[in-house]
Amino acid sequence: MNDELKNLEPFFGHALEAMYVHGGPALQKITSIAFLKEFVRRFWDSFIQDKNRPIAYTQIEEDDFDSGEVIDQINTYMNIAHPLVYSLKMYFLRDLRQRDFSIDDVRKFCEAQKRILPWLGTLNWEDIKENRLTFNPYCNLPEYNELEKGFMIFYGVGNKAPFQEVIQNIKKKTTLTAKLSLFGLFFVRLHAIRASREWRHPETQSAEFVTKELAGMNNFPVLFKTITTKILSNRQPLLQINDSRINNTDLILKSVIAHIIAFHASVEPNSSQLAMYLHRLQDCQNLFIITCTSDSESVPIAQVSANDQAGYIGEPVNQTLTHSVRSLPPTSYRILHLIVHALIGASAPQPALAFLRKNNQNATDAERYCMDHIRSDWAILKNLLNCSDEVNYRLFLLFVSPFDIK
Incomplete structure (x- = not known):
């Protein structure tokens, strides 16, 4: 039975x-x-x-x-x-x-x-699309459905007009949710297909068209356009999908990383210290990093000594469930630690490596270093929350998203 x-x-x-x-x-x-x-x-x-x-x-x-x-x-x-x-x-x-x-x-x-x-x-x-993602976290955004509707008409029959009309409306009124919708559309409807099969003519044609459209969106941050264009050409290191043999855990994890990058690339650099890690990483070189260990005993953040070492302090991947820094609970620490390394890893490779090596000479490859930490944090979060990759994805978005998820 x-x-x-x-x-x-x-x-x-x-x-x-x-x-x-x-x-x-x-x-x-x-x-x-x-x-x-x-x-x-x-x-x-x-x-x-x-x-x-x-x-x-x-x-x-x-x-x-x-x-x-x-x-x-x-x-x-x-x-x-x-x-x-x-x-x-x-x-x-x-x-x-x-x-x-x-x-x-x-x-x-x-x-x-x-x-x-x-x-x-x-x-x-x-x-029913050839897409292995289990759900679309962007579909509740106000601009997303119209964007997708216009895009799918272009993708399916080559008619650009409906999609161009939606793009023009976004150019006139650029909101945070519009940026996230556009990023999400490209990731879900184009990039993620690489996890099922190689691109065909509709994907190549669509990517060429939207890359040109992005170049003309002068009210979008340069960093946003640069990262999005790299994703479309499969040259964003943390998000690369090289063949359909990628396992579901890695695909979901890349979706999480993409979501983190999308939000922080869409906001102003000075909106938070996390946004600074993506927009102006070198300006953070001597700033206190909340997920780094201290050279003093563990203390609440408000009581951090002026003698604490500033900047990023490297440490080996730690798979202890209870590991944390200062007064952060382990779950909060792992979420924040994952976000920090996703943003550092999404920065330009050489500046990211220089940033990491200031206090950690063992870092020789920024992408590999950050992914090792991200994978470890993801595995520990699943263990702490006692859930699968898919449920962890939804919970993670619930914790960090500025908008409701579906």
Whole structure:
């Protein structure tokens, strides 16, 4: 008996309802999403026979578990017209991709299951993109949907006019959310495709067009345009995706790094010390770095001695769960430490290396050094929060985003 599915099944409906109820607490939705992803995994574990045959329960059925009832319950809820229910449908397919189903395998599998899971036969494959990202954190921004709508018309049929019109409106009124929307669009709809396959003509054509448009957006920060252009050409070191063999953890982690870079590249350099690390790293050389160790005993930030060593103080990757500096809780420390190294690593390579080497002669490659720390912080955060990469991604954005996530 598959006890995992048996134990999860009674809560499926409650979790789905909690996810789409209006005004529900954000943490409750995040918890429900995590539950439903685990449910999907256990469901396929128990029902998939092979890629080409209709599903059937593969375990020994017991009296207190009815596999047919599970199927009926899923079919009932999948008939609800709601964006988050649609997202759950997409996750059923994403889980298949994680089982080494190709896109063609998934199409054929859905065709084979139409009598048992009718909603699989209603999916519009034109809307299912070859994109391994589990969700889009930018789609709640006010400018994003219009941007994406215009872009996808250009991407699909080559009509530039709708996309150019949205770009012109952004030029007239440039907001923080507009910058983030544009960055997010390029990362999600163009760059992330590299994790599934090589670019084809539509991606190359789109990238050439938007690169020219970016060059003419004089009210956008130069740094923003430089970083975005490097991402489009796959030359931003921390964000490079060189082939489709990249694992899901690295892809999600690059999405986190991209989100951090997008926000701090979109704000003014003097808006925070973190923004300074990205915009004017060398000006921070002799400033106190909050995530660095002190040459004195651990003390609250307000009591830091004037004798503390200024500037970035290098230390080896530390994988101790309780490791922190001064009075920062370990979770806060890891989040902040990850952000600091993402911003340093996103700076120009030579200035970043000079910055790191001032107090750490062991640093010889800024990108590798920062990624080692970022990966360590990410792994520790998952351990501290006891969650998967995907849930950690959502929680991380909840902690650091200036806007709501979806």
